[in-house]
Amino acid sequence: MNDTGLPLPTASASTVVTRERLLDVAERLFVRHGFEATSLRKITAEAGANLAAVNYHFGSKESLVQEVLRRRLDRVNRERLLALDALEKAAAGKPLKPSKILEAFFGTLLRIAKEEPQSGPTFLKLLGRTMTEPADFIRAFLADEYQHVLERYKSALFRALPDVPRAEIIWRFHFMLGATAYAIAGTDSLKLVTRWTEPESAEVPRSARKTARDADQLSERLMSFLIGGLRAPLPKSIDPPERKTPCR
Amino acid sequence: MNDTGLPLPTASASTVVTRERLLDVAERLFVRHGFEATSLRKITAEAGANLAAVNYHFGSKESLVQEVLRRRLDRVNRERLLALDALEKAAAGKPLKPSKILEAFFGTLLRIAKEEPQSGPTFLKLLGRTMTEPADFIRAFLADEYQHVLERYKSALFRALPDVPRAEIIWRFHFMLGATAYAIAGTDSLKLVTRWTEPESAEVPRSARKTARDADQLSERLMSFLIGGLRAPLPKSIDPPERKTPCR
DNA sequence: GTCTATATCATGATAGAC
DNA sequence: GTCTATCATGATATAGAC
Incomplete structure (x- = not known):
């Protein structure tokens, strides 16, 4: 009043x-x-x-950049933590399935992006761009604000894969972040991909609701790839004592 | 005289x-x-x-950037083509093993980087940075100069995986490029990784020849991850008619 | 709260002496 | 080939009118 x-x-x-x-x-x-x-x-x-x-x-311009990032990333990382909470609560102390963890981390991101067909793709590209940005103040910002989310997921993966060396898990998490960031980042990268695609595959430019389907397909394709990479046989020369080869 | x-x-x-x-x-x-x-x-x-x-x-500054890139990338891509030539010659018309193709593409890169302990790591980071660079003239430069190498490898993968949909192969190639670029790019990303690593894993800063071992380990870890991702089961909803699940 | 006008500085590029 | 001096441009940021 x-x-x-x-x-x-x-x-x-x-x-x-x-x-x-x-x-x-x-x-x-x-x-x-x-x-x-x-x-x-x-x-x-x-x-x-x-x-x-x-x-x-x-x-300042730096503050503007941080606000642009914060506006998007706060929600994603909040929901990532909630998703992990829910998983761990449901598991009641038992280790989680690795694929569930990846789904909570990467799936949450892709799901949020899909919700808004307008800003979703833009947001994904922004994130990809950000993760590969060299500017110090951006790297520091990301580390300060969202490091703790990565830490929790890291710990969850450690518990989920007890006989895979921790260093190995960290590396693979890193690879997964990269595959996601890059797959998502490029305007022109996507042009590249479609240019590669043969006409037979008929990947014509996006219509209104084709975008949502594209997002779905990207999500499924990416998740398959990531899980395959995470669960790949360990390299021969690494940590011979105990080795887990979940596949093949 | x-x-x-x-x-x-x-x-x-x-x-x-x-x-x-x-x-x-x-x-x-x-x-x-x-x-x-x-x-x-x-x-x-x-x-x-x-x-x-x-x-x-x-x-100009743009020309300087292009020269910096060309100096490094010319050799890598020349050797990539030679490696693929050799593989195809040895196979004598038979399709190649996917892992051999990945080895020729990504392994060649990592091997060249390892040869020179001085400039090798710098070069890898440069490449990672470049692949995620938004500047138009850089994207155009990369496309113009090295597109044909990607095309040849794309074709080789198509022949090596005849019952995997081509669009799927292209996406996975894209994911692999991303994982590699990102894994390689970050000065601070690496700081992040080592910060994650527990003291038990004893990942102390690099000594003179530790760098070479690190490169070896990165190479093996990355190749395992990439092959796992490439050969992962296809997502359920994609292209039901023919499906190849090389693993599990 | 918003805009005009301006301050201050760093950038890429060039011309011309040596 | 290298240097000095200088240019036009565009950058971020601020002071003060309205």
């Missing part, structure tokens, strides 16, 4: 709109051209805002 | 040295901070050369 009777909500609503528009535009440009190559001029121009708007709303 | 008796070789040798030094320094900085974030000023300063040197020797 304010004593002026002025429509405060209207003013702040307009503010929110501008702020959100900046985030949306910035995200899209970051995905397309990278963080470094995207200037505040391009962002504010395309958002129909003033050049000073970013600094007013976020304080 | 020149009629002045002046030491021509010395002058041109000095040129070569400067040129090469610029390439070396640029490569290192590109790996560390990315292409965009690395200015000509930093490069020339660190190389002990004049600011104008890059433009004199290469014409």
Whole structure:
């Protein structure tokens, strides 16, 4: 209750709109051209805002980048933790199936991306781009904010695969992150893939709801690949004492 | 033989040295901070050369980037083609083993990187960084120069896995490229990995020859993972008519 | 809260002396 | 081939009007 009777909500609503528009535009440009190559001029121009708007709303370009990331990643990682909680509760102390763990980690991501056909693909590309970004402040941000999620999943995998050397699990988790990030990242990578595809396979450009199907297929394809990689026979020369060859 | 008796070789040798030094320094900085974030000023300063040197020797920053890439990638892709030639010649018309194809593609890369303990790791990181770089001129450069190598390997995989849908093979090749690029790219990613590793696993920083062992282990670990992923069971919903489940 | 105008600086590139 | 000096441009950030 304010004593002026002025429509405060209207003013702040307009503010929110501008702020959100900046985030949306910035995200899209970051995905397309990278963080470094995207200037505040391009962002504010395309958002129909003033050049000073970013600094007013976020304080700096770095803060804008972090906000763009946080807006997406907070939810994903929150749900990742919830999914793991649910798995462990259901297992009641018994070790989890590795495929369930991967599903909770990577499946959660892909499911969230699929929910919004608009921003989903953009978000996936943003994440892929971010994971391969060299800028120090981005790497530090990711480590500070989301390290603990990786730690919990790492521990879960250790318990799920007790006779696989821990170093091996860590490496394979790393490989899986890479396959996911890269598969997801590239605008042009996808062009590359479709260019490879023979006409017989008829991979014509995306229609409205074809996108959702694409996401489904990507998810299934990726999960199959990841599980295959995680459970592959260990290399011969590694850790001879105990070896687990779950497959073949 | 020149009629002045002046030491021509010395002058041109000095040129070569400067040129090469610029390439070396640029490569290192590109790996560390990315292409965009690395200015000509930093490069020339660190190389002990004049600011104008890059433009004199290469014409532009873009050309410098391309030269840095070409210097490394030409050899890798030449040897990749030779390795595939040798495989196909030895097979005499019969389809190749998928693992042999992966070995020729990814193994060649890792072997070359291992040969030079000095520049090898840098080169690997450069490649990983490059594959995830958004800049258009870099993507175009890679496509123009090395697309045909991917095409040949793609075809080889098609023949090696005749009852796996081609689209599936292409996706999995893509996943494999991603796992490799990412595994290889990160300075800080590696810091992440070692931070994860428990003290028991005793992954202390690199000594002189520990690097070579690390490269060996990375190679074996990566190849195991890739083969596991390539040969994983196909996702249920994909292409029901013919399915190949090489493993399990 | 938003915009105009501007400050301050770093970038890639070039011209011309040596 | 290398240097100095300089250019035009575009970057982030800020001060102050409205």
